[in-house]
Amino acid sequence: MTQLPTEPVEPKVWGLLAEFPDVTSVFDAAHKVREAGFAKWDVHCPFPIHEMDEAMGLKPSQVPNLMGGAAFTGVAVALLMQWWMAKVDYPILIAGKPLFAWEWALPITFELGVLFSAFAAVFGMLALNGLPRPHHPLMSRPEFLKAGDDGFFISIEAKDKNFDPEKTRELLESLGATGVEVVED
Amino acid sequence: MTTLEPDKAVALGLVDKPKRGGDPVTIDGTMIDDPGVRAPLVLGDRDFKSVTDTICGWIEMKTPPWWQMAFFISSGIAGLGTAMILYLIITGVGVWGLQSPVMWGWAIVNFVWWVGIGHAGTLISAILCLLKQQWRTSINRFAEAMTIFAVICAGTFPGIHVGRVWMAWMLFPLPNYNWIWPQFRSPLLWDVFAVGTYFTVSTLFWYMGMIPDLATLRDRAIGRINQKVTFGPMWAPHPMPKFVKQMTTVTIPANRIAAYFYGILSCGWRFSYRHWWNFEKAYLLLAGIATPLVLSVHTIVSFDFAVSILPGWHTTIFPPYFVAGAVFSGFAMVLTLLIPFRELYPGMKDFVTAKTMENMCKIITLTGSMVGFAYIMEFFIAWYGGNPYESQAFVIRAFGPYWWAYWAMFLCNVISPQVFWSRWARTTPWFIFIVSIVVNIGMWFERFVIVSTLSTDFLPGSWTYYKPTFVDVMTFVGTMGIFGTLFLLFAKFLPMLAISEVKNVMPQAHAHLHRHDHAEGDHHNGEGA
Numbered sequence: 001m002t003q004l005p006t007e008p009v010e011p012k013v014w015g016l017l018a019e020f021p022d023v024t025s026v027f028d029a030a031h032k033v034r035e036a037g038f039a040k041w042d043v044h045c046p047f048p049i050h051e052m053d054e055a056m057g058l059k060p061s062q063v064p065n066l067m068g069g070a071a072f073t074g075v076a077v078a079l080l081m082q083w084w085m086a087k088v089d090y091p092i093l094i095a096g097k098p099l100f101a102w103e104w105a106l107p108i109t110f111e112l113g114v115l116f117s118a119f120a121a122v123f124g125m126l127a128l129n130g131l132p133r134p135h136h137p138l139m140s141r142p143e144f145l146k147a148g149d150d151g152f153f154i155s156i157e158a159k160d161k162n163f164d165p166e167k168t169r170e171l172l173e174s175l176g177a178t179g180v181e182v183v184e185d
Numbered sequence: 186m187t188t189l190e191p192d193k194a195v196a197l198g199l200v201d202k203p204k205r206g207g208d209p210v211t212i213d214g215t216m217i218d219d220p221g222v223r224a225p226l227v228l229g230d231r232d233f234k235s236v237t238d239t240i241c242g243w244i245e246m247k248t249p250p251w252w253q254m255a256f257f258i259s260s261g262i263a264g265l266g267t268a269m270i271l272y273l274i275i276t277g278v279g280v281w282g283l284q285s286p287v288m289w290g291w292a293i294v295n296f297v298w299w300v301g302i303g304h305a306g307t308l309i310s311a312i313l314c315l316l317k318q319q320w321r322t323s324i325n326r327f328a329e330a331m332t333i334f335a336v337i338c339a340g341t342f343p344g345i346h347v348g349r350v351w352m353a354w355m356l357f358p359l360p361n362y363n364w365i366w367p368q369f370r371s372p373l374l375w376d377v378f379a380v381g382t383y384f385t386v387s388t389l390f391w392y393m394g395m396i397p398d399l400a401t402l403r404d405r406a407i408g409r410i411n412q413k414v415t416f417g418p419m420w421a422p423h424p425m426p427k428f429v430k431q432m433t434t435v436t437i438p439a440n441r442i443a444a445y446f447y448g449i450l451s452c453g454w455r456f457s458y459r460h461w462w463n464f465e466k467a468y469l470l471l472a473g474i475a476t477p478l479v480l481s482v483h484t485i486v487s488f489d490f491a492v493s494i495l496p497g498w499h500t501t502i503f504p505p506y507f508v509a510g511a512v513f514s515g516f517a518m519v520l521t522l523l524i525p526f527r528e529l530y531p532g533m534k535d536f537v538t539a540k541t542m543e544n545m546c547k548i549i550t551l552t553g554s555m556v557g558f559a560y561i562m563e564f565f566i567a568w569y570g571g572n573p574y575e576s577q578a579f580v581i582r583a584f585g586p587y588w589w590a591y592w593a594m595f596l597c598n599v600i601s602p603q604v605f606w607s608r609w610a611r612t613t614p615w616f617i618f619i620v621s622i623v624v625n626i627g628m629w630f631e632r633f634v635i636v637s638t639l640s641t642d643f644l645p646g647s648w649t650y651y652k653p654t655f656v657d658v659m660t661f662v663g664t665m666g667i668f669g670t671l672f673l674l675f676a677k678f679l680p681m682l683a684i685s686e687v688k689n690v691m692p693q694a695h696a697h698l699h700r701h702d703h704a705e706g707d708h709h710n711g712e713g714a
Contacts, residue, residue, distance in 0.1 A: 023694055030458075046233060046401070047685040048461035050695060056458060061466040067474075085358060085366035097370065107375040107485050111382040114478045118386040118471060122393045125467035129460040132452035139455065145408050147456040148401030148684075150233035 014137040014185040015040075015157040016168055017144065018177035023049055026152035029175035030055040033154060036171060040157035044138075044147045066124035067117040074116030078109040137185050155183070215540035216612065224540040226319055226690045231535060233688050239532040240398075240682045241405055251529060252673060259669030266663010269656050270345055278348050280656045286642040287651040292346040293489075294632040295661050298514070299339035299668075300380060300486055301507070301628060304479055305515025306332025307387050310394070311475035314468075320544055322686040323536040326398075327526075328519045329391040330679070334671040335518070336384045338664040343376075345660075372488035379485035386478055390471050397464070398680040400454035403447035483511040490635060497578035497638040500566070506559035510628060513552035513598070516545050517624035522672065524618040526681070536682055539612055546605040546617060549624065553602030556631075560599060578638055586650055587637045590630050597627020 020026040023045075030043050034057050043052060079102075086092075087100040102109075126132065138144050138155060147153055154177070156168055165182075172180050215224040227236065273280050283290045306328040313321040344353050356377045358367050367374045454460065487507035490498040520542070527533045567579040583591050601623045604610045611617070640651045675681070688694055 043458035044456045045458060045461070046237075046397075046456060047689040047694060048458070048465050050689075052458050053462050058459065058462050061463045063463050063466040064470060067467075067470055071474075081358065082369045086369050090365050092365075092368070094368075094370065104370050107372075107481070107488075108369065108378045110477075110481060111375075111378040114474050115382045115385060117474055118389050121467040121471045121474075122389045125393070125463045126452060128463045129457075131454065131460070132449075134448060134453045136453065136455050144455075145404040148397065148404045149237045 012185040013158045013165065014183040015155055015159075015163070016165075016172060016180055017138060017141055017183050018154045018156075018172035018175075018180045019143055019146075020152040020154065020176060021178055023152065025176045026154065027052065027055055029154055029172070029177070032175050033156070033171070037162050038156055038160050040160040040163075042155050044144070044151070044153040044155065046148050046150060046152075062128055063121060063125055066120045066128075070120030070124075071113045071117040074113040075109050077116070078112035079105060082108060137183050141181055141183055143179065143181060215538040216543065224320075224538065226322065226536075226538070227687060228535040228538060231691070232693065233691070236687055236691070237401060237405075237684060239535070240680055240684050240687070241402055242532075243530050243676070243681060244402065244678060245405070245409075248677065249529070252677065256670065256673045259666045259673060262663060262666025263670045264666070266660055266666050269660040269663055270341070272656060273345055273660070274350050278346065280654065281660075282651060282653045282657055284649060284651065286644075286647055287636070287639045287649065289346075289636055289639065290651065291633075291653050291657045291661060292342045294629065294636050295664065296339050296342040297486055297507075297632045298629050299335045299342075299664065300383075301483060301511035301514045301632075302518045302625075303332040303335035303339060303383070303387070303515065304483060304508075304511035305519045306330070306335075307383070307390065307475050307479040308512055308515065309519070310390060311472040311479060314472040315476060318544075319690045320538075320541045322683055322690050323538070323541055324519065324523065324545075325686070326391070326394065326683045327523060327681055328515075329387060329394070330672065330675045330681075331519060331522060332387050332515075333384065333391060334668050334675075335515075336380065336387065337671065338668050340380060340384065341664060341667075372485065372492045375485045376489055379482045383478060383482045386471075386475055390475060393464075393471065394468065394683060394686075395679065396451055396454050397456065398684045399447045399451035400456065401684055402680065403444060403451050406441075406444035406447055409443075480508055483507040495578075495638065495642075496572070496574040497567075497582065498635070500563065502559055502562055502566070506556065506563075509552045509555035509559065510598075510631060513549060513556055513602075514625060514628035516549050516552070517621040517628070520545055520549075520617055520621040521625060524614050524621070526676065527614070530676075530681070533682075536687060542614065542617060543611045546611040549621075550602045550605040553598055553624070557595075557599035560595065574643075578641070581641050582634055582638060585641065587634065587640075590634050590637060594627050594630035594634050597623050598631060601627065 018029075020029055026043060026045065027049060030052060033041055034055065043049070043056060045052070082105045083100045091099045093099065143151065144153065145151075154172065156163060156172070158165075162168075169180050215228070231239075281290060281292065283292075306325075309321050309328040310325045313325075343356075344350065347353050347356070355361060356367065356374070367377075484504040484507065487503035491500060491503035493499060523537060523542075527537050564579055564583075567576045570576075581587075601620055604616075604620060609616075610620070637651060641648050
């Protein structure tokens with residue numbers, strides 16, 4: 001921290017962060033940003049706004065597929081485990097009852113199916129979202145602290161092929177943004 | 186007929202704008218008798234900021250003296266309970282009143298009681314979520330926390346009841362030096378999986394729902410590192426009326442530890458809608474899988490009894506009757522905790538409205554009646570089935586040495602919840618509080634009645650009068666201390682209400698509400714539930 005750079009360093013621009021006053025304005029703006037053809041952009045809101053997925057044109061979430069796969073894995077693991085332990089590895093004959101039967105295997109099979117898919121739901125959701133990620137360029141903006149309170153934001157990344165520092169700023173301002181800030185990487 | 190959203194109803198002049206205060210008819214504005222008008226879910230003209238300020242404020246405010254007192258007492262009781270458990274471990278299960286033929290005693294009574302209490306949380310979060318009961322948003326986090334702590338208390342009992350506690354890991358199918366595996370044909374092992382899964386899934390559900398709220402707390406903690414936070418008193422309506430001169434400045438010590446603590450727990454959540462999209466899907470599907478799970482857990486717990494061939498236990502009514510009883514006791518425990526918290530935390534009444542409490546009372550009456558029906562049905566089948574051992578078991582239950590437990594159970598579980606047919610009873614918090622405690626006592630007796638059936642087994646020569654010892658009683662009281670301690674810590678450090686979910690049910694959260702020219706025009710509002 002004590003050594004200052006000898007030459008001025010051009011800060012790398014991550015993108016733009018626009019703040020909107022309420023749900024309706026951010027919802028309408030999201031529609032327009034999508035129509036303008038952006039791909040690397042996002043809406044930040046303190047709660048999931050109803051039907052925002054349609055406004056943003058999001059594809060169906062992959063969480064159900066992950067959970068379905070995990071549920072089948074859990075069921076298979078449970079059945080194999082019970083069958084192998086009770087019938088193959090150490091069979092114990094009790095009261096002439098069958099060494100393996102799906103009827104008595106059902107409770108544990110159900111429970112493990114649920115258990116595996118619950119893990120897939122939480123950790124799959126985090127993985128699909130690229131979390132945990134303790135820091136993000138957006139977090140360097142002090143306004144962004146409002147995102148969890150009552151702030152509604154649209155961020156557009158500089159990496160997007162349609163991004164132009166001036167034109168994108170004008171677009172966001174024309175959509176009713178109360179403030180557009182440059183986010184440095 | 187469509188169901189009107191609260192603020193639409195206000196706009197059309199159908200109802201008055203809800204006001205807080207002592208209105209005899211609508212109590213706090215939510216007890217609207219017109220079934221076509223939905224009760225408002227958040228009172229006090231709150232905006233999003235005031236919701237955040239109030240719920241986070243409970244964590245950020247100076248620890249109230251009552252909290253310190255309550256924590257001191259409950260952790261003391263928890264310490265006593267821990268000492269009893271330690272005494273049990275170093276001495277043996279003989280310190281309990283267990284004797285042949287009553288080999289299960291208080292340990293299983295307490296286990297089933299606590300697991301039953303642990304059913305309300307997931308029921309509220311999962312089943313009511315699927316049924317789109319939006320009033321659940323103000324109590325779900327609270328009830329889920331209660332669930333987790335109740336299951337922790339429940340799990341203690343079988344863990345210490347195995348006798349050699351250091352062998353408790355053999356409950357799980359882990360390789361061991363004998364090369365044997367657990368007995369998968371036994372319901373006791375199903376129970377291990379059911380309760381273990383229930384605890385894990387409830388914790389995951391609770392944690393996942395909390396990630397965005399933890400991020401809100403993180404952002405507020407980061408904001409506090411450099412500056413003081415100014416906000417109005419938490420009971421105040423927002424925006425502040427003119428006559429309130431000064432916004433109270435609450436000085437909170439800048440807290441870097443809080444920023445890191447909530448920062449790590451929130452996984453770097455940044456309120457991105459692309460994240461919310463996956464989050465909502467995961468939440469809904471978790472609710473979907475937790476619904477059969479919550480029904481399965483107490484079903485499997487009831488198999489512990491029902492799969493045996495003891496008269497009075499070997500009945501097919503046990504699974505539904507246990508599940509109804511579990512929901513019954515769980516809602517009672519939520520109310521027991523909620524009513525004092527609602528009084529003690531400023532502004533909580535704006536979220537946990539009279540209508541929410543009334544809804545919970547109605548569920549208590551419903552499940553209490555189901556339990557009552559099951560009690561009567563058990564007797565009917567014992568007589569109708571013509572099995573002399575079965576009918577003998579029930580005659581002994583009601584008129585034998587434990588008659589007092591049976592009738593206490595009947596009074597507490599069947600008669601007491603019927604008071605909620607009265608509107609006054611459903612809307613008077615102190616009265617609901619008393620009834621909720623009565624219900625909890627009754628549900629404990631229900632399990633005691635079932636277990637005490639063991640004392641009169643097949644061989645009259647071995648009939649005994651089972652009595653608990655001091656250690657039995659103090660271990661049970663101790664788990665209440667553990668429960669209370671965990672709950673107070675939760676109230677102190679984690680968001681008690683689901684902030685993002687509460688915001689989501691506020692009228693301002695709907696982009697479509699004030700705009701009807703939307704091209705697609707598929708409005709969820711006004712479609713009716």
